[in-house]
Amino acid sequence: MDMESTAWHALYRTANAQRDRRPFSAATLRRIASAARPHRVMLVCFLLLSVVTAVLAVVTPVLAGRVVDAIVTGAPAPAVVTLAALIAVIALAEAGLGLLARWLSASIGEGLILHLRGAVFDHVQRMPIAFFTRTRTGALVSRLNNDVIGAQRAFSDTLSGVAGNVVTLTLTLVVMAGISWQVTVLALALLPVFVLPARRMGARLARLQREAADHNAAMSTQMIERFSAPGATLVKLFGRPEEESAEFLTRARRVRDIGVRTAMVQSVFVTALTLVSALALALVYGVGGVAALGGRLEPGAVVALALLLTRLYAPLTALAGARLEVMSALVSFERVFEILDLRPLIVDRPGARPLPEGPVSVEFDQVSFAYPSADKVSLASLEEVAALDTRGGVPVLHEVSFRAEPGQMVALVGSSGAGKSTIAQLVPRLYDTDAGAVRLSGIDVRDLSAASVRATLGMVTQDGHLFHDSIRANLLLARPGAGEEELWEALRRARLEDLVASLPDGLDTVVGERGYRLSGGERQRLTIARLLLARPRVVILDEATAHLDSTSEAAVQEALAEALAGRTAIVIAHRLSTVRAADLILVVEDGRIVERGTHTDLLAAGGRYGQLYRTQFDTGHDDGRGNGDGAGAGRDGTGTGRDAAPDPAGTPGAAAFEPAPAGAAR
Structure with a gap:
């Protein structure tokens, strides 16, 4: 990794690590270890490969220096070819081991994502309805996406990075000090100039990213609410489109301004650190070259020191922000565990039994x-409140x-x-x-x-x-194993058979978000068809x-x-x-x-x-508004509160419901 790439990498990781810094507990570490237990064999192999790859990365500059010495001293051609071949073999081995390490890293990380996502999704499904009436859907989805991926980085990036960087740094310093401790000390003297700006610029960049993320989240919420069928209808009927657009553009302009500032902060930082790295290389070549001319160093040693220097700053910078990276990963784990620690209010008691067959009271x-x-x-x-009620x-x-x-x-x-x-x-x-x-x-x-x-x-x-899925899929929620004839029979009894048969895709017609491609009556009849298919007691x-x-x-x-x-x-x-x-x-x-x-x-x-x-x-109006009955958003807890039209009723076994009086409006 060259100095410019190292600078970008350091800035990015430091900024992201500083975005959310909170204390964590030993219990979190134990739970992380428990989550990693199924992958422990692959994890050990992954760490060993990271160490071996780090060793090979240090060996190559040393061999390159020996090639230069062999050329300068007029060594026989076979010796130079042997060293070159050895460098090639090491490069091939490093590439192969890198691919294997990457496969292990991906397998561990994706396996962890699968486990955590499955656990969170299953757990959320067991939460009571009250949980969903209070929770912001976007915040919950973020736990399944962003935080789970952040937790995965702890294994695929942070852990391997710390292990590999420690080995690379230790070996590089030992080898450089063995070649010339004076040049090594001078190179290390420039380290604060390289690391400290990364920490300060990283914190500044983190603040900008956090502000941009807040504005983006607000814009996403506005778009989700306004772009849904009921939201768009509400804006067209009662909203103020011009004000909506102005509010959206205000946030978008702020994101644009932050983007420009972020780009300039990044560019200034990377340019400065690239300059520092160039000065460090010039120092090595200058001091090492003078020492070589004076006979105190071999020419190959100067080349080896210069190459080793490029392998020194990357792990030093990475390790300087390692604590922040670990903290960031732990925060992601804690946010995932926070969901898993919510106790479902509705759970099966030990020994819960099925309801006997037959009629039910x-x-x-x-x-x-x-x-x-x-x-x-x-x-x-x-x-997204400071404290819960x-x-x-x-x-x-x-x-x-x-x-x-x-x-x-x-x-x-x-x-x-x-x-x-x-x-x-x-x-x-x-x-x-x-x-x-x-x-x-x-x-x-x-x-x-x-x-x-x-x-x-x-x-x-x-x-x-209704889900944004086909008519067939929405019906099969009631009985997954239902056959084609049963589906059509349920539609016939719900008086939807002719409508569905007239659709180009029939049962495979997608009904849209919440079923809004259908009319209100069609949606309701489809839910009734689903009930008929379930055949409940x-x-x-x-x-x-x-x-x-x-x-x-x-x-x-x-x-x-x-x-x-x-x-x-x-x-x-x-x-x-x-x-x-x-x-x-x-x-x-x-x-x-x-x-x-x-x-x-x-x-x-x-x-x-x-x-x-x-x-x-008495007034001749039975129009569904007489007593204001609805779901009762305030006290019944369903959140709909709509006035309703008539409910069906009838005696057991009746062929049809009793009709309304002559004066009643339908």
Whole structure:
């Protein structure tokens, strides 16, 4: 590596190492050693190869000096050829060992990335829903990308670099001192001029890079939010495109200015250090040449010293910033371990068992619940706040009790934020209760395996989510082994068969991000088709027809009536006309069940249900806005808060839902 390359390398590594300097613990080192244990054999071989390569790098300048001496002294040609051949053999060996070391380095580093990414991805999937409602997605993805790669560098670059550089530096100094300790001392006297600017310029460059990274992150966030389909729609409807562009360009100009300053800092630093290295070589040639003319040094020794000098500054500079590089790598490890140390709130108990076959009842027994506080489910660094809120969550449910017998349908109605969606989320164990119990067929869901609960329950929300994938892939989430006929049957029952068949790619049509290539009604019907394909024993519908027009709603209601036949159902209802035939209607207000009964009984009682009913029907408007029911972003925790259109409901085994009264608008 020449002096200019050494200067660039030193500046880059020092700057990056100084970007994040934090203390670390011995426990982190133990965990790193544990992560490296599966690769220990390859790691030892890698370090040995690094040492051997460092030795060969020092031998070559010495042999070059002997070639010069042989030429000057008039040695026989075979002697010169032998030395040249030996240099060639060493070069070939160095190249071969370098390739092998690189393969080992890549295998260790990529293996570590695979292990850490797999561990983090698996762990994040087991985190509660509250974790995802608080965490910035970009910050979480950064842990899987940037920090995992930073941790990998500890093995592939830093560790081997430290080992190789220590050996190279030690051997180089020993050999140079053996040739001429005076020249060696003079060469070392210039080291501070080479190393200290790297540290100072590196710190300055790190500050510029950090500022640029902050601006780039802000621009990325702005682009991600504005370039998504709902974000772009919001900007076009209510935003100010000119101000958005101006804000973006302000940050972009700052990044440009930082880029210019960074380029000048780098160029000045590299030019200065290249000049210093040239002066060091001139010193060696001058002092060594005078000594050679005076007979105190052989000419070949001067050449060897000059070549060895080029091998001296690179490891010296690298080792000067080695501590910072190690610290930077350790910080990356700590950021990865920080994610892995988050305790999932929902875990299988020891001995968790599957739910027995057959019809399933759903029971809430004195259930009270509050959403967990931030410090229990998140990290300040993932939310990009100084400190997490440690206050306990506000109680959302208070001693809720009811029972849905096998095959029955229970409807939940009430004001927005009353806790209806929270009740629905406790059944599939998206959260655990604080008090009381949720039971399936008399078994506490906490005593059931998560796989069994997932296989038993099917849920459709008012904002059914689709992945940026094909229709086929989105359906197969419900049943990975489903055949072609089963997929088309589910689409037929969801009244989507004709639409999908008309698409050029059919089932392989990509639906776009969150399914935005489809209309709202089509997206919702596709999520219902996914439910039909899953064939759950318990169905939960949370405003399942919120985005459907009158025609689509009627078609989907027929499909859902078929899907609900013989199954236990919990339906969050907004338009009361759709739940009049429910076996049990629960009126939820402020996290409590204030009324329960059938439609007829509740109307006769003249309570809250009667008020809701009259609000919708006395004015002839059942338009999905009568009681303002939604997901309840503030208290139900789903974050949607949309007004909804009617929910399907019906008696077990009914062919279709009961139609709305004549005066009700669809």
